[in-house]
Amino acid sequence: MSAAPRGDAPGGGRYGEAVFRPEQPGEDERIDFGALAYDDTSMARLRALGVGPGWRCLDVGAGTGTVSRRLLAEAGVTSVLAVDRDVRFLGARPLPGLDVLEADITAPGSVPGRFALVHARFVLMHLPERDRLIRALAELVAPGGVLVLSDAVDLTSDLVPDTPYSAAMRAMWRGLRDTIGTDVSWVPSYPRLLREAGLVSVAAEIHVPALLPDSPISRFWADTWDRSRAAMLATGLVDDAAVDAAVRYLRSEECAALSAGMLTVWGWKPDES
Template identity: 30%
Template sequence: MARTGAPEAPQATGAVGYAFAPHATHSAEHHRWVAETWDPVTLPRLAATGVTRGWRCLDVGTGSGGLARWLAERVGPTGEVIATDLREPTAPPTEGVRYLTHDIANDPLPEGKFDLIVARLVLQHLPSRQAVLTRLAGALRPGGWLQIDEFDTSYEPPLLTPDAAAERLYRKFLAAKSTALRAAGGHPGWGREVAAAMRNAGLVAIDPRPLVELRDAASASLRLQEHHTRHLRSRLLAAGMTDEELAAVRELMRDPSFLACSSVLYSVQGRRPTTHPTTEGSA
């Protein structure tokens, strides 16, 4: 496995303002809870594309590399999996996976190369998300698949809390997190716009699948929320939370009686057309 810069592009200088700044402990925990919560959604959707031996795949924003490893097992030695991220990946060396340092918002992509591209919880953080999506669509081979999994966090209400004050606290945390993500250039509700963005990029056979789940004290989804109180601490403080409130909301999320609805995850697939549309008056 090579850990080299992309031959088509210089190494990235970093994502200015990206909310989830890299951190030795926080980033690993973030990737752990994302994978535990959402792999059961992402992986079956990828499998439904028919990904198999010989396919060329791209995993954008690979993080800990779990999706790339899963893909490598399916494409085998005759296929290729490229896993990109802004910084040197934390993923262990994996047979069949080539890790590249690459800034998807600024560095070029090869045209018409990939049978399958997946980007999970990446594009909503990029101000240029529509332009990036269009470039990803262009990097597909005719008939190739793009899968984008993104949140819409405008709907994630508390369902049961110990009292009204606890409900207000949790809602304040959710509002502060949304403010923090927007301040960093993100769009926390972009998940519901992905299908239209794919259509605008020229993709066809667009298939959005929304999913929500129950958050309780034992769920990985709620552990991810608790983790955000630490990973996003400085941004949450800037958005109006206090350290005392963050400690209190962590305690609330560990309460066995606490129940909340998750945000909506949209897993959206689209395909690059196999032929160019016929123009009026053409033969």
Template identity: 30%
Template sequence: MTQQIVERYGDGVFNHAVLTEDERLSALTQELDPASFGRLGSLPFRSDWRCLELGAGTGTVARWLADRCPQGSVIATDLDLQLVQSRHEEQANLSWLHHDLTRDDFPPGSFDLIHARYLFCHLRSREHDLSRVLGWLAPGGWLLLEEPASFPIESSLHDAYRQTSMGVFTTLAERIGTDCRWPRTLHEHLNRAGFTEVEVDVTYSVVGGGRPMSRFWELTVDQLAPDLREVEGITSPMITETLARLRDPEFRDLGMATIAAWGRRPGSTA
């Protein structure tokens, strides 16, 4: 029997070798970093924390964590590290690790903080993977998850933008298993796992007018255009109109929301 090959994020779609992928992820980083740093900064940091950054992307969050924990350590992981290795200098307490979250483990209780952004929604085995990650936290350790949500786009009054953008989620669901409705459950996952001090937050993005999220979404739609033309109800003129609106300095609409949830594993770090 021939084994079916299942596509993952980065195998084909969003591969780091795509010429515009660095720019696409850099635009997303510019959009998301201020809120991420604010949420992380609200935690009761200690300078000796052991931190894990899952899905390092362009490496800005890992670098921020390393600066906050000079007596601690940060391990930043990704399936493809070329975007971080090409732009960041070496730092004694920061290491980059090629790591597949769905297959590779860490010993139980290894970390005082685990952060992941825009990662679990792209994993077909996200429920199982999240349960494993929870075990990597030390008693009293913190978990912060930030994931994209599609609901603001679903209510857009701009038909071409709405249908084309929702086609992005359909395409990603079919190709790599992405689910941008799943993040609405983050809070409940932490509650069911017995975490304490659980909080939830949401931030909204605006597209148009040269904003970072607009550029990120433009490059996303452009990269997926061949697949989008195969989605029922989406035409080439609709894709062209959407790209034009995203570049239009006068256009304004909502982009994806970011849902964040964080909490503390029961127990004491002392």
């Protein structure tokens, strides 16, 4: 999971400041649990799109840099520019071909150049002005290149049975929306937004990792609830005991639930030749 760039929220908070502060001990481990759950799927899609030698890539909201590093080590791309608003988890792990830029992608002109691949995962869902940012990211794609965006899709609908897990997830989404502006309700509109940004051959897919006891995704959600607990409690939907019960439920064989899905959408910049 990525440390998202700066963005104003309805509640006045920002990712990395109001919650998920990078200086908080263990935040890099929380991000890496998400990476363990989703990186293989992200890399399989990027390889299927032909990402490989000769490609110059941009990884937005790179977090701990797991995708950036795998692009270099496994896909053999020429270079990766890893961008984040806080790069403390990137700069400590140098790698040939990996360049690190501390920047706020919500600011126009914050990232120089154009790239064969522009990739952002779990970033835009935390930011306002999403339509504008998708257009801005599409502008960073070189002709013939591809934009790949991944964000969460909430599967805890009103039709899901009430369990400690579903109660915690509903409180988390509402608490993050109220605190830092996170909003996943618009994520299914990604394909249309990429088409409106001028991209072609747009397609999308969803991956839902299995919620198993002590799995990376289960540990990710437990850590995420712990770090966003104050925002969850402020919704009035849960109390401390309910959050603790949800963590125990995740760790038990009784857990039978769907994690949030990761919707990935991609579109190509028409070649100007």
